[in-house]
Amino acid sequence: MFLRSTYNEFIKIASKPRSYLGFAAITLLVGVILFAMKMDGLSFISFITGSFEQTLSFEGNILNGNLIGFIILQMLVIHIPLLIALVTGDLVSGEAAMGTIRLLLTKPVSRTNILLSKFVAGCVYTLIIILWFAFMAVVVAKILFGTGDLMVLNNDGLVILQAPDVTWRFLSAFALAFLSLATIATLSIMLSCFSENSIGPIVATMAIIILFTIINTLDVKVFDSIRPYLFTTHMAAWRSFFSDPLPKREIIQSVVVLLAHIGIMLSIAIYKFNRKDILS
Amino acid sequence: MQEKIVEVIQLSKHFGKTIAVQDVSFDVYQGDVFGFLGPNGAGKSTTIRTMLSLISPTSGEIKLFGKSLSNHRNEILAKIGCIVEKPDFYKYLSAEKNLEIMGRISGARITKSKIHEMIEFVGLKGREKDKLGGFSHGMKQRLGIAQTLLHDPELIILDEPTTGLDPQGIIDIRNLILQLSKERNKTVVLSSHILSEIELIANRMVIINKGKSMVQGEVKTLLNSEDLIVQFETDRTADAKAFLQTKLENILIEIDEQLLSIHCTQEKIPSINKMLCDQGFQVSSIQSKRKLEDYFLKLINQ
Numbered sequence: 001m002f003l004r005s006t007y008n009e010f011i012k013i014a015s016k017p018r019s020y021l022g023f024a025a026i027t028l029l030v031g032v033i034l035f036a037m038k039m040d041g042l043s044f045i046s047f048i049t050g051s052f053e054q055t056l057s058f059e060g061n062i063l064n065g066n067l068i069g070f071i072i073l074q075m076l077v078i079h080i081p082l083l084i085a086l087v088t089g090d091l092v093s094g095e096a097a098m099g100t101i102r103l104l105l106t107k108p109v110s111r112t113n114i115l116l117s118k119f120v121a122g123c124v125y126t127l128i129i130i131l132w133f134a135f136m137a138v139v140v141a142k143i144l145f146g147t148g149d150l151m152v153l154n155n156d157g158l159v160i161l162q163a164p165d166v167t168w169r170f171l172s173a174f175a176l177a178f179l180s181l182a183t184i185a186t187l188s189i190m191l192s193c194f195s196e197n198s199i200g201p202i203v204a205t206m207a208i209i210i211l212f213t214i215i216n217t218l219d220v221k222v223f224d225s226i227r228p229y230l231f232t233t234h235m236a237a238w239r240s241f242f243s244d245p246l247p248k249r250e251i252i253q254s255v256v257v258l259l260a261h262i263g264i265m266l267s268i269a270i271y272k273f274n275r276k277d278i279l280s
Numbered sequence: 281m282q283e284k285i286v287e288v289i290q291l292s293k294h295f296g297k298t299i300a301v302q303d304v305s306f307d308v309y310q311g312d313v314f315g316f317l318g319p320n321g322a323g324k325s326t327t328i329r330t331m332l333s334l335i336s337p338t339s340g341e342i343k344l345f346g347k348s349l350s351n352h353r354n355e356i357l358a359k360i361g362c363i364v365e366k367p368d369f370y371k372y373l374s375a376e377k378n379l380e381i382m383g384r385i386s387g388a389r390i391t392k393s394k395i396h397e398m399i400e401f402v403g404l405k406g407r408e409k410d411k412l413g414g415f416s417h418g419m420k421q422r423l424g425i426a427q428t429l430l431h432d433p434e435l436i437i438l439d440e441p442t443t444g445l446d447p448q449g450i451i452d453i454r455n456l457i458l459q460l461s462k463e464r465n466k467t468v469v470l471s472s473h474i475l476s477e478i479e480l481i482a483n484r485m486v487i488i489n490k491g492k493s494m495v496q497g498e499v500k501t502l503l504n505s506e507d508l509i510v511q512f513e514t515d516r517t518a519d520a521k522a523f524l525q526t527k528l529e530n531i532l533i534e535i536d537e538q539l540l541s542i543h544c545t546q547e548k549i550p551s552i553n554k555m556l557c558d559q560g561f562q563v564s565s566i567q568s569k570r571k572l573e574d575y576f577l578k579l580i581n582q
Contacts, residue, residue, distance in 0.1 A: 106360070
């Protein structure tokens with residue numbers, strides 16, 4: 001019954017027009033960046049290379065698909081949560097708003113199963129969005145700009161990664177980005193269990209992300225103790241895969257914190273959903 | 281002895297300080313068309329939602345098919361088909377897809393041909409590929425019935441199934457319920473705030489008001505013709521009452537809003553009318569209504 005229920009959730013997501021907004025937005029945004037880079041990418045890159053040009057000389061195809069993919073990933077990964085929440089925030093509350101939750105919950109499927117079906121479907125949707133993002137940001141960029149060594153400016157300075165060493169880093173980075181976005185999906189599903197309308201959980205999800213991001217960026221001691229436990233702190237952990245040597249401990253820590261968030265928020269969602277009186 | 285399909289035992293549901301349902305008890309037997317009657321806000325929907333595990337009770341117990349709903353939820357729900365208030369569906373999907381989705385989690389194996397059979401049964405053939413966004417309330421109600429019957433349930437629960445329907449739609453739903461009961465031997469629980477609707481369809485009923493069950497039993501017994509209140513409009517009401525009290529023994533005669541109210545059987549009406557006319561009273565109108573109807577109207581107007 002769980003598989004049948006999950007299949008139903010896929011059909012519902014695939015049939016909703018709003019589910020395609022994310023794909024359209026990613027295509028448009030990445031398309032705009034790719035166009036801009038094609039037109040004036042070298043002057044954009046000179047911002048990065050400018051401070052090193054007196055001491056280093058850069059040869060070869062610097063403005064390559066790997067670099068463009070990295071730039072796009074950095075620019076857009078903070079915007080994708082909205083596209084995810086738009087669909088996952090509606091999974092439970094949308095049913096309540098439409099009245100279909102009455103039909104759904106009078107079927108011989110446990111509420112836990114129904115919620116887990118929605119969670120799995122939401123995660124698969126997130127995965128597909130991430131795969132599309134990866135295709136647009138890396139594959140299309142490589143087709144348009146070719147491949148080459150990846151030049152990354154991080155806290156330790158300029159890191160140059162050999163072209164053959166980049167693919168697995170991108171795959172790992174997208175996998176971690178998926179885990180971050182799955183955390184957002186779980187957050188919005190949890191909030192969706194507390195609401196009877198679709199907009200509330202979506203807005204609340206974004207409000208929480210903004211609040212936590214502000215706490216992350218505010219260099220104030222009072223937040224030092226909570227900062228390591230906020231999921232937003234670990235949402236940028238994908239960047240660690242472009243460091244050399246690889247900070248394995250930090251990456252594992254981020255994975256654990258994100259998984260813990262998913263586990264806790266999913267448990268709260270199941271608890272609430274099982275005790276919810278359906279009055280809509 | 282008939283098998284009990286539904287047993288509602290001292291059911292109560294409180295929402296904070298608001299008491300929605302208080303100590304409601306009733307039984308529904310195999311093959312019953314059971315009317316659940318009460319004015320709007322009486323607690324009918326809360327009771328029905330509790331029977332379907334949409335709402336958890338504050339106290340009391342619900343048994344369906346002899347098993348506790350709280351312990352055997354999925355097993356019980358697999359034998360029930362229902363419409364709770366409005367028949368809401370996924371607007372962005374077609375009628376056929378909606379039934380596919382509901383059939384997939386109904387606990388039975390639902391084939392495409394079964395879906396098409398139900399669509400035809402409720403008169404929606406030709407509209408199965410249309411999205412629900414363009415369906416009228418009546419069409420959605422028909423689809424709701426199709427969804428209810430899709431997995432061939434033993435018990436059908438319909439919460440105000442005729443609300444918002446046109447007269448033809450009401451007749452169609454009524455005939456359908458009777459057909460399900462007589463031809464397919466289904467047990468039907470039907471809520472309504474219209475006494476005449478219950479009277480036409482149900483064999484047993486309970487009246488609920490302000491969260492409490494007021495009266496229950498066989499519809500025929502409760503609506504017995506001996507329980508008629510006949511109102512005579514005469515030129516001299518008080519004199520007519522005094523006259524009839526000398527002629528009619530063991531019959532309650534009252535004056536209600538300038539009308540002579542007599543509690544009697546249908547057969548007595550012509551003879552009472554003749555007595556009054558022979559005595560020179562001018563009878564300008566005779567109206568009869570049942571005690572239960574009067575009682576129900578009082579409930580509604582309280």
